[in-house]
Amino acid sequence: MAWWSDASTEPKRKNRFFIRIGTGGILYSVSSVSKPNVSIETKEYRLINHFYKYPGIPKWEDISIKFVDAGIWGSGAIDTGDKKVETDKRSTSKTLWEMLLSSGYVTPRGSGNTKGSARVVSPEKAAMVGRSFGASSFQIVQLNADGKETEIWTLYNPVIKKINWGELDYADDGLVEYTLDISYDWAELQEKT
Numbered sequence: 001m002a003w004w005s006d007a008s009t010e011p012k013r014k015n016r017f018f019i020r021i022g023t024g025g026i027l028y029s030v031s032s033v034s035k036p037n038v039s040i041e042t043k044e045y046r047l048i049n050h051f052y053k054y055p056g057i058p059k060w061e062d063i064s065i066k067f068v069d070a071g072i073w074g075s076g077a078i079d080t081g082d083k084k085v086e087t088d089k090r091s092t093s094k095t096l097w098e099m100l101l102s103s104g105y106v107t108p109r110g111s112g113n114t115k116g117s118a119r120v121v122s123p124e125k126a127a128m129v130g131r132s133f134g135a136s137s138f139q140i141v142q143l144n145a146d147g148k149e150t151e152i153w154t155l156y157n158p159v160i161k162k163i164n165w166g167e168l169d170y171a172d173d174g175l176v177e178y179t180l181d182i183s184y185d186w187a188e189l190q191e192k193t
Contacts (some may be wrong), residue, residue: 012150017141019065022134027074028108029066029067031177033140036187060186062161063140067092067178092158092178096163099180102131103160128159149192155184 014038019027041056069092089100103123129136142151162181 010145012142012144016145016147018141018143019137019138021074022140025074027065027067027071029070029074030065031064031068034063034065035140036063036155036184038187039112046073053133060184062181062183063155065180065182067096067180069093069178070174093165096165096178096180099160100163103128124159125159129157132160133158137176152190152192153187154190155187157185158182159184 073090073095104127140153164179166176
C-alpha cells in the first residue's frame, strides 16, 4: 500500500521547521535552511588486476541559512564579550554584524573594540562557537502537522564561514535576503515519534 492512499500518514513538509540556537533561543527571521550533508571519500586500492573501493573518512558539508529582515531576529541573546544583547527586536543585519564581532573580528578602525584602539585580531573558534551561537551546538528542528518536533538535527561546534548581507536593486521590490554559511564539526540526528 502506498503512503498517499493512507489517510493517517503525513509526509514531512519543507515549510515546517525552526532553528534553535544557544540556550533554546529560536530564530524567527529564517526563510530557509539547508539540512546537513555528509560525503564519504572512497579509497581505491589495486590488487593484481582489480581495483577495490573502501570507505574513507566522513566529511560534513557546510549548511546555508537564509534570513529576511523583519526587525525581529528571534528569542535569546548574542554575547558581545562585554554584555549579552537580547535579539528579540533586533534587525537581522545588525545581529549578523554582532555575531561577526563576537567571534573576535575587529575592523582596522577598531570597530568592535571597546578600548578604541585598533589591534590585530582574527576570529577564533571558541569565541565564535560560544559567543556568536551561544553554545557548542545549534539545532534544525522539523515539525509535523500538529506542530510537534519530529526530526532534530544537532550541529556541533558551528563556525561562521560566510555572511552575505544581500543585494539591493531599484527594479525589484522583493525582500532583502541575508545568507549565513556555517561550517561545523559533525551533526547528529534525533527522530521523535
